[in-house]
Amino acid sequence: MKIGQAARESGVTIRMLRYYEDQGLIHPRRSDARYREYAQADVELARRVQALSRAGLTLAVIAAILPCVASLRADAAKPCPNLLSVLRRKQQELEEQIALFELQRAAIADYLLAQSEDGAALSKSSAADFR
Structure with missing residues (x-):
């Protein structure tokens, strides 16, 4: 299949x-004309x-562990020496x-709580400053 069809089928641009x-x-x-031809396995x-x-894995990490991963299912992965250590990291x-x-969420919640307890709830204009 051509690259456009492979992109559509794989969901990858x-x-x-x-x-x-x-x-x-x-x-x-x-x-022969040097066009890419994708097989279903490539997709x-x-x-x-x-x-x-x-x-969240980088392409460098993916390249290293790709031979270990037979499919997206965890139970279909092949044993690979570095796969488990990479995934644990x-x-x-x-x-x-x-x-x-x-921690960040708690800090924001504490700040908002303190503001409301003081009777100084954030106005719409000051809330917009945080965006």
Whole structure:
């Protein structure tokens, strides 16, 4: 299939498909006229790369673990020495980000509570200043 159809089927933009190829993540074959020709396996691989990217993994990490991931299902992953350590590190990073967001949310909630207790609730104009 041509790149436009592959983009539609995979949900990945044409530009991103080309980028994935440049990064060595997918390998569509070339026609005699040098057009990219995508197989269904290329489309599935592009979906997998995009899903891993949305999970917060960089393309460099994805390239390293892609051979270990047979599908998007966790029970279909092949054992790979570095896969678990990469995923554990990413999980720890996410936990740290969540903790930071919770602290920020609590600080904002405390500030808003203090303002309402003082009878000085934020006006619409001052609330707009925070946007």
